[in-house]
Amino acid sequence: EVQLVESGGGLVQPGRSLRLSCAASGFTFGDYAMHWVRQAPGKGLEWVSGISWNSGTIDYADSVKGRFTISRDNAKNSLYLEINSLRVEDMALYYCARDPVKYSGGDWYFDLWGRGTLVTVSS
Amino acid sequence: DIVMTQSPDSLAVSLGERATINCKSSQSVLYSSNNKNYLAWYQQKPGQPPKLLIYWASTRESGVPERFSGSGSGTDFTLTISSLQAEDVAVYYCQHYYSAPRSFGQGTKLEIK
Numbered sequence: 001e002v003q004l005v006e007s008g009g010g011l012v013q014p015g016r017s018l019r020l021s022c023a024a025s026g027f028t029f030g031d032y033a034m035h036w037v038r039q040a041p042g043k044g045l046e047w048v049s050g051i052s053w054n055s056g057t058i059d060y061a062d063s064v065k066g067r068f069t070i071s072r073d074n075a076k077n078s079l080y081l082e083i084n085s086l087r088v089e090d091m092a093l094y095y096c097a098r099d100p101v102k103y104s105g106g107d108w109y110f111d112l113w114g115r116g117t118l119v120t121v122s123s
Numbered sequence: 124d125i126v127m128t129q130s131p132d133s134l135a136v137s138l139g140e141r142a143t144i145n146c147k148s149s150q151s152v153l154y155s156s157n158n159k160n161y162l163a164w165y166q167q168k169p170g171q172p173p174k175l176l177i178y179w180a181s182t183r184e185s186g187v188p189e190r191f192s193g194s195g196s197g198t199d200f201t202l203t204i205s206s207l208q209a210e211d212v213a214v215y216y217c218q219h220y221y222s223a224p225r226s227f228g229q230g231t232k233l234e235i236k
Binding site: 044045046047059061062095100107108109110111113114115116 | 163165167171172173174175178184216218220223224225226227228229230
């Protein structure tokens with residue numbers, strides 16, 4: 001079955017760090033660009049970060065630039081998001097999502113989504 | 124950055140009737156070299172992740188029912204559900220992929236009247 005499964009979320013104090021993971025299965029993970037998209041409680045969707053199939057192209061939303069780091073390990077079929085200096089406004093459900101085009105720089109829409117991992121920021 | 128604005132914010136339609144959701148971009152998402160509109164639509168049901176419905180403004184994703192259609196070009200786009208079914212209750216989002224950063228509309232909540 002083609003799927004993405006996120007993990008690593010939880011309750012974290014403001015200013016602390018967290019590492020999210022996304023495990024891919026059912027497709028050749030290393031062929032596709034991947035992204036993180038978040039959704040604050042009761043709110044809309046916000047693209048956070050993307051990484052090309054070979055990690056050659058990486059991009060971030062301005063709202064997270066300098067605090068978030070995206071990475072991937074194609075040998076482990078896994079995508080990661082390191083979140084530093086957490087803020088209350090980072091509290092959200094974080095989705096892992098796939099680009100539909102093989103070997104792209106991550107320039108497209110999202111054809112496969114995980115169910116998300118919840119990050120709660122509170123003291 | 125391109126801003127996506129959807130209308131209305133919420134919509135109530137009777138079963139079997141047509142539902143229309145609009146999406147406007149702050150600048151054109153039509154790429155002149157290939158004449159393609161870099162616009163996608165998603166459906167998000169309660170407690171579920173978003174699901175891709177439409178890409179290139181009017182191409183239905185595999186497995187999406189024919190009652191869902193997308194239209195428009197440039198800056199103005201429409202998602203139409205030709206005959207609303209109970210399972211179509213959801214929030215619908217448009218998203219451009221014309222340039223970085225990709226952005227979504229604020230969402231339109233569709234309910235049964």
